[in-house]
Amino acid sequence: MPPSAVVVGAGVLGSALADRLARSDWSVTHVEQYAPGHVRSGSGDESRLIRSAHGADATHAQMSRRALELWKELDRRLVCESGVAWFARRPDGWEADAERVLTSLGIPNERVDPAELFPSVRTDDLAFTLLEPEAGLLRARDGVRALADRAVAAGAERVTAAATPQDDGARVALDDGRVLEADHVIWACGGWMAALFGDVLDLRITHQDVYYFGVPGRWAAPGVPGWVDFDGAFYGMGDLDGRGVKIGPDQEGPAIDSLDAERRADPTLERVAREYLGYRFPDIADAPLVGTRVCQYEMTSDERFVVAPHPACTDGRVWLLGGGSGHAFKHGPALAERLERWILASEPAEPMFSLGPDRRHDVQLRTGGTPL
Numbered sequence: 001m002p003p004s005a006v007v008v009g010a011g012v013l014g015s016a017l018a019d020r021l022a023r024s025d026w027s028v029t030h031v032e033q034y035a036p037g038h039v040r041s042g043s044g045d046e047s048r049l050i051r052s053a054h055g056a057d058a059t060h061a062q063m064s065r066r067a068l069e070l071w072k073e074l075d076r077r078l079v080c081e082s083g084v085a086w087f088a089r090r091p092d093g094w095e096a097d098a099e100r101v102l103t104s105l106g107i108p109n110e111r112v113d114p115a116e117l118f119p120s121v122r123t124d125d126l127a128f129t130l131l132e133p134e135a136g137l138l139r140a141r142d143g144v145r146a147l148a149d150r151a152v153a154a155g156a157e158r159v160t161a162a163a164t165p166q167d168d169g170a171r172v173a174l175d176d177g178r179v180l181e182a183d184h185v186i187w188a189c190g191g192w193m194a195a196l197f198g199d200v201l202d203l204r205i206t207h208q209d210v211y212y213f214g215v216p217g218r219w220a221a222p223g224v225p226g227w228v229d230f231d232g233a234f235y236g237m238g239d240l241d242g243r244g245v246k247i248g249p250d251q252e253g254p255a256i257d258s259l260d261a262e263r264r265a266d267p268t269l270e271r272v273a274r275e276y277l278g279y280r281f282p283d284i285a286d287a288p289l290v291g292t293r294v295c296q297y298e299m300t301s302d303e304r305f306v307v308a309p310h311p312a313c314t315d316g317r318v319w320l321l322g323g324g325s326g327h328a329f330k331h332g333p334a335l336a337e338r339l340e341r342w343i344l345a346s347e348p349a350e351p352m353f354s355l356g357p358d359r360r361h362d363v364q365l366r367t368g369g370t371p372l
C-alpha cells in the first residue's frame with residue numbers, strides 16, 4: 001500500500017510537497033488554516049524572483065535550476081522569462097563566485113552592459129553586471145494555488161483548519177475537533193513554525209516590505225529583467241502584469257510581532273526604497289508609489305532551509321520543512337522532489353538542512369549589504 005501523509009501548511013513548501021506526494025500515489029491530507037497563498041503567508045505576493053546564482057554554492061544553484069524546470073512543467077505561464085541581472089559592486093565578490101559556479105554547471109550567464117537592459121540605470125558604482133538570461137520572475141501566488149490544486153486533482157484531500165501538534169508533531173489536532181495521524185506528518189508552516197516548534201527550531205521571523213512604483217510602459221517585464229544588488233541589499237523587477245516596478249529593500253527587518261496583526265508598510269523602508277529607485281534608476285525617481293506588500297522572512301542563522309526529522313521522533317515519521325529565509329520559491333518544487341526520497345529513506349537527507357551540527361555557516365545566500 002502507498003504511504004499516507006498529512007502535510008500541514010499550503011504555502012509554496014507545503015503545497016509543492018502535497019503535490020509531489022499525491023502525484024506519487026501517496027494518500028495525502030493537506031491542511032491549511034486559511035487558503036493556499038493567502039496574503040499573510042510568506043507565499044502571498046504576486047511575484048518572486050527565480051535565479052540559479054547562489055554565490056559559491058553549487059547545491060542551491062542546481063536545485064533552483066531544477067525548480068525552474070518544474071515550475072514551467074506545472075504551467076509555463078507562471079514563469080516570465082525576463083532574465084535576472086546581478087549588479088556586481090566588486091570584481092571578485094559574490095557575483096564572480098556565482099559566475100564560476102554557473103559556468104561550471106552549464107547554466108547560461110553572461111556579462112552585459114546594463115544600459116542595454118534598463119531604460120535608465122546608474123552604473124558608476126558597478127564593477128560588472130552578470131545576466132542569467134534563463135532566470136526570471138514567478139507569478140508566485142498563482143503558482144502556489146496551482147500546486148495545491150494539482151495535489152487535489154491527484155487525489156489529495158484539502159482540509160481547511162488550524163492544526164496544533166501533539167506528541168512532538170506525530171498527531172495533528174485540528175480546531176474542528178478531529179485528530180489526524182498518518183505514516184508521515186510534515187509541518188510546513190512558514191513563519192508560524194517558530195511558535196509551533198520553538199523548542200527545537202531557532203527561527204527569526206522578520207518584517208519585510210516590498211514597494212511598487214507606477215512607471216511608463218517601457219519598464220514592463222519581460223523587456224526589463226529582474227535584478228539583484230547583492231552588496232547593496234536590494235532586489236526588484238520590471239513591471240510585471242501592470243503591478244509596477246518592484247523594489248525590495250533586503251536588509252533583515254525588525255521582528256514581526258504577530259503574523260495575524262495588521263500589515264502596514266514601514267514609512268522608513270518606503271523612504272529607503274524610493275531613495276534606491278532614484279539612485280539606481282534616475283529616470284523614474286519620481287514615479288508614484290502604487291502599492292505595497294508586507295511580508296515575513298523565516299530566517300535561519302545560515303539562511304538555509306530546515307528540512308529535517310523532528311529530533312524527538314527517532315523513526316523519521318515527523319518532518320519539519322521551513323526556514324525559507326527568502327528562498328522557497330526558487331527551490332520549492334525541487335526540494336519537494338528530494339524530500340520525498342528523504343522521507344522514504346531511499347536517499348540520505350541533505351546534511352546542510354539538518355537540525356544537527358552539519359549545517360554550514362560559511363556561505364551567504366541572500367543579499368546582505370549595507371543600505372544606502
Ligand SMILES: Cc1cc2nc3c(=O)[nH]c(=O)nc-3n(C[C@H](O)[C@H](O)[C@H](O)COP(=O)(O)OP(=O)(O)OC[C@H]3O[C@@H](n4cnc5c(N)ncnc54)[C@H](O)[C@@H]3O)c2cc1C
Pocket residue numbers: 008009010011012013014031032033034035036037038040041042043044047048049050161162163164188189190191192193196208209210248295296297321322323324325326327328329330331
Ligand atoms: C518580501 C519577500 C520577498 C521574497 N522574495 C523571494 C524571491 O524573490 N524568491 C524566492 O524564492 N523567495 C522569496 N521570498 C521567500 C518566499 O516567499 C518564502 O520563503 C516562502 O513563501 C515561504 O513559504 P512557506 O511555505 O515556507 O511558508 P508560507 O508561505 O508562510 O506558508 C505557510 C502556510 O502554513 C499555514 N499554517 C501555519 N500554521 C498553521 C497551522 N497551525 N495550521 C494550519 N495551517 C498553518 C499558513 O497559513 C501558511 O499558508 C520572499 C519573501 C518575502 C517576504
